Amino acid sequence: MPGKVTVKDPFEVNLDCVHCGFCLPKCPTYQVLGDENDSPRGRIYLMDLVREGRLPLDDTVMTHLDRCLGCRACETACPSGVRYELMLNQTRGQIYENRPPSWIQRFAFRRVLPSPGLLHLGARLARLYQATLQHWVRSSRILSRSAPKLVEMEKKLPTVPPPDRLKAFYPAKGPRRARVGFLSGCVMPILFPEVHRASIQLLRRAGCEVVVPPGQRCCGALHSHAGDQEGAGRQARINTQAFPWRDLDAVVVNSAGCGAAMKEWSHLPESTGEMARFSHKVKDVCEFLVEMDPAWELGPVPLRVAYDDSCHLLHGQGIYSQPRALMAQIPELTLLEVPNSERCCGSAGIYNLLQPEIAGQLLDRKLDEILSVDPQRVATANPGCLMQIRFGLENSGASIPVQHPVELLYESVRAAPS
Ligand code: SF4
Ligand code: SF4
Structure with missing residues (x-):
C-alpha cells in the first residue's frame, strides 16, 4: 500500500525489558491482586511466551490480560522505555480473533460508535428512560432479578444532558x-x-x-x-x-x-x-x-479543587504540568494534589463494566484519596474518569462536582471583570 508506515514490532521493544520489577509497585492490578501474572512484568512474560508459541492463548492467559487496565502506569515507571501498550494491543488483537466479541459488543463497536445518528438516538432513549422509568427500575430491583448482567451498567449510566450540536x-x-x-x-x-x-x-x-x-x-x-x-x-x-x-x-x-x-x-x-x-x-x-499562552483576563473562582491525573493524559501523553498550570492561573482557586493521583480510578474505557470488582476497589481507594484533601470540586481530563469519579462520589453521598480543567478555566474567563 503506498505511503504505508513500517513500524518496529512492539515485541522487539520488549527485548528492552530487563525484568527489574520497577513497574510492579506502580501497577494498580498488582497492587490489588498481588499476583505476578497480574503485573506488567508478568504480563509481558505471558505475552512473549504466547507469541513464541510456547504457551497457548488459553483462558488463564486471557484472564490475566483482561484484568489489565491499559493504564500505562508501567510505561511511566519503566527505566528501559518498554512500550507495554503496543504489545498489549497486538495481543488483544489476537484475543479478539480467538474469542469473537458478543453481538452486543460487535453492534456497539461496528454500528453505534461510528454513527453520530445512532449515538444521538441512544442518548435520546437514555434521557427518556431517565425521565420516566429509571426510578421505578431501581426501586423495584427488577433488573437484578431479570437481567443481572445489566445491573452494573444501569447503575453507572450517567445523567444524559440535553443535546448541544456543534457548528462546523x-x-x-x-x-x-x-x-x-x-x-x-x-x-x-x-x-x-x-x-x-x-x-x-x-x-x-x-x-x-x-x-x-x-x-x-x-x-x-x-x-x-x-x-x-x-x-x-x-x-x-x-x-x-x-x-x-x-x-x-x-x-x-x-x-x-x-x-x-x-x-x-x-x-x-x-x-x-x-x-x-x-x-x-x-x-x-x-x-x-x-x-498558546493567551493573554486573557481571568476572574476569581474561590474554590478548593483537587486535580486527579487521567492515565491517558499522564502516562499516555506525558502531560503532567499543563492542566495544573492552567488551573494555577485562576485567581483565588486553591489547587490540591490528590495522593497517588497517578493511579487509575478503575474506569479505563469499559473496564469498570467488564471487571467491576477490581474497578470498584480502585475507585474506593481513589475516593478516599480525593476526600482526604477535602475539595469543593474535582478536576480530571478524561470522560471515563469524569464518569467514574462522579459515580463514586454520588454513590458515597458526597455532593462534589467533577469537571474537566477547561470548565474551571472557562468559568474564570467568564468571571473576569469586563
Ligand atoms: S497498563 Fe496498568 S494495569 Fe496494565 S500492566 Fe501496566 S500498570 Fe498494570
Ligand atoms: S520496569 Fe520496565 S524493564 Fe523493569 S520489569 Fe517493568 S517493563 Fe521490564
Whole structure:
C-alpha cells in the first residue's frame, strides 16, 4: 500500500525489558491482586511466551490480560522505555480473533460508535428512560432479578444532558493566531457538551479559528483497547479524510483517551503516512492552551479543587504540568494534589463494566484519596474518569462536582471583570 508506515514490532521493544520489577509497585492490578501474572512484568512474560508459541492463548492467559487496565502506569515507571501498550494491543488483537466479541459488543463497536445518528438516538432513549422509568427500575430491583448482567451498567449510566450540536466553524475572538481542528468524538458531545463548549470558547479567546468537520467520527480508541485493530484503523482513516489537517496548526482533543490513541495512529497495523502525519498534529486541549499562552483576563473562582491525573493524559501523553498550570492561573482557586493521583480510578474505557470488582476497589481507594484533601470540586481530563469519579462520589453521598480543567478555566474567563 503506498505511503504505508513500517513500524518496529512492539515485541522487539520488549527485548528492552530487563525484568527489574520497577513497574510492579506502580501497577494498580498488582497492587490489588498481588499476583505476578497480574503485573506488567508478568504480563509481558505471558505475552512473549504466547507469541513464541510456547504457551497457548488459553483462558488463564486471557484472564490475566483482561484484568489489565491499559493504564500505562508501567510505561511511566519503566527505566528501559518498554512500550507495554503496543504489545498489549497486538495481543488483544489476537484475543479478539480467538474469542469473537458478543453481538452486543460487535453492534456497539461496528454500528453505534461510528454513527453520530445512532449515538444521538441512544442518548435520546437514555434521557427518556431517565425521565420516566429509571426510578421505578431501581426501586423495584427488577433488573437484578431479570437481567443481572445489566445491573452494573444501569447503575453507572450517567445523567444524559440535553443535546448541544456543534457548528462546523467558529471564528477566533480578536486577532487570529492559529487555525485548529476540533475532535468532537463519540461520547463527549453526548455526555459532556459543557466540556466542548468550554474548550471551543477558550480556543477562540486564545486566537484560534476552530474547525469542527461534520464528517468526523469516533477516534477508534475504544476499538483499539478491545483488540479490534481493524475497526480502530477504519476510524482513523475516516477522520484523516474528514479533517483538513494539512491546513491546520493542530487538531485539538479534550478527551485524554482519544488524544492518546490518536497520537499513536502510526502504530495501527494498517497505518498510512497520512495517518501518521495527522497524528503529529494532535494536541490535548490543556497542552495546546499552555503553548498558546493567551493573554486573557481571568476572574476569581474561590474554590478548593483537587486535580486527579487521567492515565491517558499522564502516562499516555506525558502531560503532567499543563492542566495544573492552567488551573494555577485562576485567581483565588486553591489547587490540591490528590495522593497517588497517578493511579487509575478503575474506569479505563469499559473496564469498570467488564471487571467491576477490581474497578470498584480502585475507585474506593481513589475516593478516599480525593476526600482526604477535602475539595469543593474535582478536576480530571478524561470522560471515563469524569464518569467514574462522579459515580463514586454520588454513590458515597458526597455532593462534589467533577469537571474537566477547561470548565474551571472557562468559568474564570467568564468571571473576569469586563
Ligand atoms: S497498563 Fe496498568 S494495569 Fe496494565 S500492566 Fe501496566 S500498570 Fe498494570
Ligand atoms: S520496569 Fe520496565 S524493564 Fe523493569 S520489569 Fe517493568 S517493563 Fe521490564
